[in-house]
Amino acid sequence: MKTLRRNMLAIPIIVWIGLLVGTPLIFVFVLSFLSRDNLGNIVVAFTLDNYKRIFDPIYIRVFFNSFLLATLTGLVTLLIGYPVAYITSGLNPKRRAVSIALIMLPFWLSSLLRTYGWIILLGNTGIINNILVGLNIIEKPLNMMYKFGTTLVGTAYMLIPFMIIAIFNSVDKLDRSYLEASYDLGAGRLKTFFNITIPLTLPGIFGGFTLVFIPALGLFFISDLLGGGKTIFLGNLINTQVTKGRNRPLGAAFSILMIVLVLVVLFIYSRAAKREEGGLFQ
């Protein structure tokens, strides 16, 4: 009774989230077990066909692409994000605020616009090619667009703030006296970084990786715009099934699968974070 009274204030938000997140989720879940007719209309007839089709070899390839893209995005953002977060936490308060503002700034722009920005930068008649050709460094424009790598660049760019902020929180909390103790015991800067700093900021690394990995699995417009739809990812597949493919039940089944994948990643993360004592969900 007491706990109920204490948690009473949370009831509106629970109802709100239940309506806006729970209802669609239940709808998608039910939809994934239904069939469709030739025109794409939903037929209320229970079937497991959608889930059987998921394991078609064609789709397995799509899962693999998505996993590869998400993993590589995680690694790229980690390699670039860690130094940025590390340096930012070492700045004086004024510069640090500027640095964090600059990291967060892209969030205020439409993600679609930012992706178009990359086309302007990387395209055959884009800024980079124009400069290189203009300076006679190359004769023909470099073909940088519509490749797996282009999608990777776009996705990593889109998600890197999550990685930086997650690691920044971890590095910022790091007690500098551990580093001093390490120097004092005879370790140089490099050894201290790998023996002390990295292990003690692992929660931030895991957290950042999870925050980047999950959206990277589902983003579809970046691969549409920058990858030219050549490599199909899970997000594209769901998008296509629901819109052009007129197969909403199959799209729903893929969505459920993706949620399961995300939950698996989160489970692995929570185990890792627990072992390291600290992380996003503490």
Place this chain on the structure above:
Amino acid sequence: MGKSLLSLTGINKYYDKNHILKDVSFEVIDGEFLTFLGPSGCGKTTLLRCIAGLEEIDSGDILLKGQSIKGLSPNKRNVNTVFQNYSLFPHLNVYDNIAYGPRVKKSMAGDELKTKITDMLELVQMSGYEERMPNQLSGGEKQRIAIARALINEPDILLLDEPLGALDLKLRKHMQRELAHLQEKTGTTFIYVTHDQDEALNMSHRIAVIEKGRIQQLGSPREIYNNPRNLFVASFIGDRNIRKVKILEGGEGFAKVELGSNIIDIRCVHEAQHPCKSGDTAILAIHTDKMQVSCHEMPNSIKGIVTSIHFAGSQTRIDVDVDGEDMIVIEYLKNECECKVGDPVYLVWEETGAVLLPLEDSEDPRGFEEGDAV
């Protein structure tokens, strides 16, 4: 006195515009237990960090075994630190924490390292704790592991930065004895930082009293306690009645002074530096526990009236009004004189309990006012 191990000359250190260390020079003798004692913010920890290499000095030089270590990074100095908050690496167990130094320096490995760690744990009485993680240890246990982690590197000097500050009183007393014992056993030179005078007096061979970035006095605990060089040392260490007095007659190791309506004889300290001249004003400092109350008129005594008596078990505190200002007497033994509040009494003191200090460059941390009983 052994040979000099560490020598600091003219050390100056600034943080922005604050002058933290002012021309600090001293020698550390091989095998001694030296304590930096001073109030918080006096620069003692900064001085320790300068020796460790964790802070750079702005001028002066530091010689370890005759070699300058100025500008060397901490990992290149053969000194180790026990930090105030222990700073045990939380992701490593006790064994790996202690093994950290030898491993990063590649000075020991395999069975040799294992044997050494077993020895170290035995030395700090923590055998069998190899697998524990730091968060499974109590404060005192962390302390011992931090000492073992530093000592395994066989440093020329072990630096200890208020290592007992976080422990409760009983454990602190116990660890004090243990630290002194450990120092004796290993023969390692210890430099210990504390603001606790009991700790300093208990453990040290020598104490450097530091205030406002300067060493006010460097000497054995006995010297510091009985023979303070200036007002700061006198008021910081021990409890003393501190009064301004007028010198009527200055002699060799002796002075006749005027304290209110009393004229008394006092031995004079540090004559070489501050000769007692007739007519000068000086500071008289008398240990409260080296004074006694007498009901009968005594030669060379201070006359006063008892204003209050506080009984506190092993000791009794008697406040005596002397010419309108209180003087405190702490008595440990039951006195023959059963004085009551309002009684006129005569205060006498052991000769070593009273010192006469120069008025100039006297700085009292608590803001000296005439007649303050500190």
